[in-house]
Amino acid sequence: MNATNHQEHQTLSRAVLEIDVNNHAGVMSHVVGLFSRRAYNVDGILCLPLGDSGQSRIWLLVNEDQRLPQMIKQVEKLEDVTGIRRHNADHAVFQNLENFFRV
Amino acid sequence: MTETLTGAQITVRLLERQGIRTLAGIPGGAILPIYDALGQSSLIHHVLARHEQGAGFMAQGMARVSGQPAVCLASSGPGATNLLTAIADAKLDSIPLVAITGQVPKAMIGTDAFQEVDTYGLSIPITKHNFLVSSAEELLEVIPRAFAIAASGRPGPVLIDIPKDVQMQAIEITHWPAPGERQPAPAADAWALSEASGMINAAKRPILYLGGGVVHAGASGLAVKLAEKAGLPTVMTLMALGAMPVDHPLSLGMLGMHAARYTNLALDECDLLIAVGARFDDRATGKVAAFCPQARIIHIDIDPAELDKIKTAHIGITADVQESLNRLLPAVATNARSDWRQRVDSLKAEHPFLMPDVDKPLSHFGLIRTVAACLDDEAVIATDVGQHQMWVAQAYPLRRPRQWLTSGGLGTMGFGVPAAIGAALAEPQRTVVCFTGDGSILMNIQELVTAAEEKVNLKIVLMDNATLGLVHQQQTLFYGERLFASQFKASPDFIKVAQGFGIAAVDLDHATNPCAALIEAISRPGPCLIHASIDAEQKVYPMVPPGAANRDMIGA
Numbered sequence: 171m172n173a174t175n176h177q178e179h180q181t182l183s184r185a186v187l188e189i190d191v192n193n194h195a196g197v198m199s200h201v202v203g204l205f206s207r208r209a210y211n212v213d214g215i216l217c218l219p220l221g222d223s224g225q226s227r228i229w230l231l232v233n234e235d236q237r238l239p240q241m242i243k244q245v246e247k248l249e250d251v252t253g254i255r256r257h258n259a260d261h262a263v264f265q266n267l268e269n270f271f272r273v
Numbered sequence: 274m275t276e277t278l279t280g281a282q283i284t285v286r287l288l289e290r291q292g293i294r295t296l297a298g299i300p301g302g303a304i305l306p307i308y309d310a311l312g313q314s315s316l317i318h319h320v321l322a323r324h325e326q327g328a329g330f331m332a333q334g335m336a337r338v339s340g341q342p343a344v345c346l347a348s349s350g351p352g353a354t355n356l357l358t359a360i361a362d363a364k365l366d367s368i369p370l371v372a373i374t375g376q377v378p379k380a381m382i383g384t385d386a387f388q389e390v391d392t393y394g395l396s397i398p399i400t401k402h403n404f405l406v407s408s409a410e411e412l413l414e415v416i417p418r419a420f421a422i423a424a425s426g427r428p429g430p431v432l433i434d435i436p437k438d439v440q441m442q443a444i445e446i447t448h449w450p451a452p453g454e455r456q457p458a459p460a461a462d463a464w465a466l467s468e469a470s471g472m473i474n475a476a477k478r479p480i481l482y483l484g485g486g487v488v489h490a491g492a493s494g495l496a497v498k499l500a501e502k503a504g505l506p507t508v509m510t511l512m513a514l515g516a517m518p519v520d521h522p523l524s525l526g527m528l529g530m531h532a533a534r535y536t537n538l539a540l541d542e543c544d545l546l547i548a549v550g551a552r553f554d555d556r557a558t559g560k561v562a563a564f565c566p567q568a569r570i571i572h573i574d575i576d577p578a579e580l581d582k583i584k585t586a587h588i589g590i591t592a593d594v595q596e597s598l599n600r601l602l603p604a605v606a607t608n609a610r611s612d613w614r615q616r617v618d619s620l621k622a623e624h625p626f627l628m629p630d631v632d633k634p635l636s637h638f639g640l641i642r643t644v645a646a647c648l649d650d651e652a653v654i655a656t657d658v659g660q661h662q663m664w665v666a667q668a669y670p671l672r673r674p675r676q677w678l679t680s681g682g683l684g685t686m687g688f689g690v691p692a693a694i695g696a697a698l699a700e701p702q703r704t705v706v707c708f709t710g711d712g713s714i715l716m717n718i719q720e721l722v723t724a725a726e727e728k729v730n731l732k733i734v735l736m737d738n739a740t741l742g743l744v745h746q747q748q749t750l751f752y753g754e755r756l757f758a759s760q761f762k763a764s765p766d767f768i769k770v771a772q773g774f775g776i777a778a779v780d781l782d783h784a785t786n787p788c789a790a791l792i793e794a795i796s797r798p799g800p801c802l803i804h805a806s807i808d809a810e811q812k813v814y815p816m817v818p819p820g821a822a823n824r825d826m827i828g829a
Binding site: 195196199200203207239240243244246247248249 | 394403577581
């Protein structure tokens with residue numbers, strides 16, 4: 171596989187999830203636990219509060235496989251999740267973080 | 274009026290305001306403030322279980338017969354971990370439960386304090402939602418919300434972990450929140466309903482497939498009406514038994530792994546499957562690719578995540594089952610569907626369900642049917658888990674929703690006795706029968722003394738084959754008859770055990786007239802253990818072997 175194809179493969183096989191949640195201890199466990207208990211790998215996690223709103227936003231970079239629609243439905247069912255949006259892997263949120271992730 | 278109350282007093286008051294009149298639990302250090310407040314309640318009867326798992330299943334029994342959330346209590350650490358199996362069981366069978374656990378004081382959380390365990394973390398994957406309460410004020414929001422969550426949408430268990438200092442914190446209360454109640458689900462999509470009625474009207478060989486959601490939604494009567502109007506042969510999951518009387522002319526009984534052959538064969542031929550409050554569980558579908566291979570699918574469920582999870586539906590409707598059926602009913606054409614009904618009848622005649630030795634009261638089927646003959650539809654029938662459970666599911670004439678209490682999803686041995694005690698506590702006017710096995714009863718045997726203490730009207734029918742019957746069966750059939758760890762080399766004297774725990778006991782093995790002894794034991798009020806030895810070589814038949822298609826059943 172050459173570099174270009176590898177890049178395409180990456181683009182096709184990943185997705186970015188944007189999840190709005192109530193901000194309290196335990197929410198991250200609820201969300202991430204849904205993935206880990208299904209052996210569904212989460213490649214990237216970002217989470218910060220949304221101002222003083224009592225809400226936070228979680229961004230997840232995940233592999234896109236046939237279970238993803240079911241995962242999104244399961245996330246939507248969580249009491250502390252107020253919204254979830256799905257984006258392509260080329261979403262900007264994870265793109266400028268590379269400097270922090272050099273070996 | 275302003276009152277100054279502790280978190281513990283607030284908790285008890287909120288439970289009273291929720292209408293809780295009976296709950297089960299076991300006290301311990303971290304929940305003693307709540308127990309101290311509970312002791313002052315003149316409204317709530319506390320049932321002292323002998324193991325927290327027993328308390329959890331008693332609450333389940335109350336919830337399963339009433340449809341209302343029920344409460345169990347446990348202390349921190351081992352009290353909480355002991356509760357987990359009953360909570361997980363409630364999650365898989367969608368039973369509304371509110372579990373309240375004591376926790377070490379907030380300042381000690383995370384220090385490996387005595388009897389500290391991460392109850393919140395442990396309960397995340399097995400609850401619908403959970404709370405770790407951080408102040409007495411928060412209880413005013415959390416407790417009503419826990420009841421609302423447990424009862425709304427797809428019901429399920431909610432856990433509230435309350436640190437001891439929160440229980441002791443005193444605050445001023447001026448206003449009480451409204452009790453948490455079931456919130457209405459969004460209405461069914463009108464277009465989807467009209468498509469569904471069109472598909473039902475156009476179908477030649479439809480089958481109605483009822484799941485536990487029909488019972489939870491109180492929609493059994495509507496489901497029967499739909500079946501009658503549209504001429505729909507009807508199958509039920511293990512959880513839905515009782516939704517349609519099993520002797521109804523349209524009933525094909527339970528589907529799946531231990532269905533009658535004709536039931537699975539009819540499903541194999543259907544051209545439309547109308548799944549209502551059912552989740553295509555593997556024990557129901559067998560090999561999914563071969564399940565109803567010719568059928569288009571209408572799937573109605575209150576949980577959106579169940580749609581398209583296992584089988585893609587042609588029409589998926591996320592809605593309350595009762596509301597959907599109510600609106601579907603007028604749109605569905607009256608249709609006797611004689612050709613399809615005749616075909617189903619001929620399948621029934623060619624591949625009937627056989628109950629060998631049913632006329633012998635001490636055979637497995639004979640015992641179940643003899644017990645049934647002693648009772649009417651008002652009785653509650655609970656089971657444990659194993660061969661006896663499947664035989665009862667196959668042979669007992671269940672005719673009423675909420676008549677049937679069984680651990681379906683988690684399949685928890687030890688469920689039966691405490692769940693039946695809970696049912697008897699919630700509905701003391703009924704006779705509650707618990708069919709159990711010698712393997713299962715030992716997993717919560719300690720609750721016999723609770724049954725004696727509460728004088729519940731519970732008849733435990735112990736079908737004793739001195740084996741772990743389903744394991745024995747699988748080893749015999751699929752592991753080259755290498756029986757290992759499935760035969761008990763020593764068995765307790767169950768009559769003495771029951772008597773030792775303070776309940777009456779009858780051994781049908783030694784009765785000169787087993788039928789008379791059974792009738793006498795069932796009609797005498799109060800708890801009683803009825804012991805009968807059964808043949809360990811008997812199998813649950815017919816059976817879909819693991820991984821096989823439902824059409825490929827073995828045995829009988």
